[in-house]
Amino acid sequence: MRMRILVVGFSLGCLFLFTVCSVVAGADIALEKPRTSLGVDIMEALQMRKSTKSYATKEISIRDLSNLLWAANGVNRNSGKRTAPSSYGRHYTDLYVVSNQGVYFYDPVKHSLSLVTNENLKSRIANQKYVEGASHIIVMVSDSTRIHFRSKNKVAAAWATAGCIAQNIYLTACAMNLGTCLVVNLKADVIKDKFELKEHQTPLFIMPLGYPQH
Numbered sequence: 620m621r622m623r624i625l626v627v628g629f630s631l632g633c634l635f636l637f638t639v640c641s642v643v644a645g646a647d648i649a650l651e652k653p654r655t656s657l658g659v660d661i662m663e664a665l666q667m668r669k670s671t672k673s674y675a676t677k678e679i680s681i682r683d684l685s686n687l688l689w690a691a692n693g694v695n696r697n698s699g700k701r702t703a704p705s706s707y708g709r710h711y712t713d714l715y716v717v718s719n720q721g722v723y724f725y726d727p728v729k730h731s732l733s734l735v736t737n738e739n740l741k742s743r744i745a746n747q748k749y750v751e752g753a754s755h756i757i758v759m760v761s762d763s764t765r766i767h768f769r770s771k772n773k774v775a776a777a778w779a780t781a782g783c784i785a786q787n788i789y790l791t792a793c794a795m796n797l798g799t800c801l802v803v804n805l806k807a808d809v810i811k812d813k814f815e816l817k818e819h820q821t822p823l824f825i826m827p828l829g830y831p832q833h
């Protein structure tokens with residue numbers, strides 16, 4: 620009996636240590652299942668939609684981040700298609716999340732975040748100071764090689780999908796009483812370098828996320 624207690628205690632200790640080390644090291648993050656309702660009607664969310672350019676220091680929760688990423692461009696059908704439309708249904712827009720813990724890549728199929736770098740880049744990716752005050756920053760990156768060859772205008776397709784993702788984020792954030800803003804004034808060279816992007820990958824927009832500073 621005592622042996623069993625020792626083994627269970629040791630296992631729980633290992634699990635605790637593993638969890639703590641994962642958080643400290645900024646390891647991959649399993650997101651929560653997105654909520655199916657925020658209790659806010661779509662017309663109410665449109666009424667609430669606005670840009671926020673001043674943020675409180677309080678961090679947003681993993682639950683909020685999970686909802687926002689799924690709403691942004693998550694899988695919403697068995698076909699694997701997304702909450703945002705795209706030319707020929709191709710998936711050419713990647714989302715990255717920049718936080719105090721580092722930079723993460725959003726995998727919509729697994730609905731999880733994988734670590735890209737544990738460097739804190741919040742103050743380095745925008746040309747506007749207020750952006751670094753946000754809790755998290757979503758970065759939209761388009762990959763031209765994944766856009767269908769029949770797309771008449773690949774550049775337009777990339778920006779159009781990014782715009783749709785942006786509005787998904789705006790409406791969801793505002794419905795959750797969080798602030799965000801569509802920002803084109805970004806430091807593409809820093810993002811390309813630090814995220815180790817390929818030549819054909821282009822950062823289009825960034826969107827700070829956080830509690831509005833009143």
Ligand SMILES: Cc1cc2nc3c(=O)[nH]c(=O)nc-3n(C[C@H](O)[C@H](O)[C@H](O)COP(=O)(O)O)c2cc1C
Nearest residue numbers: 668669670671672747749800801802803804805824
């Ligand atoms: C294409 C586009 C690019 C934008 N780029 C920036 C930007 O670089 N920096 C910024 O602070 N806001 C940017 N904005 C946000 C606008 O400033 C904001 O939408 C505008 O002031 C209207 O305010 P509202 O969103 O609250 O209605 C951008 C908006 C759009 C649509």
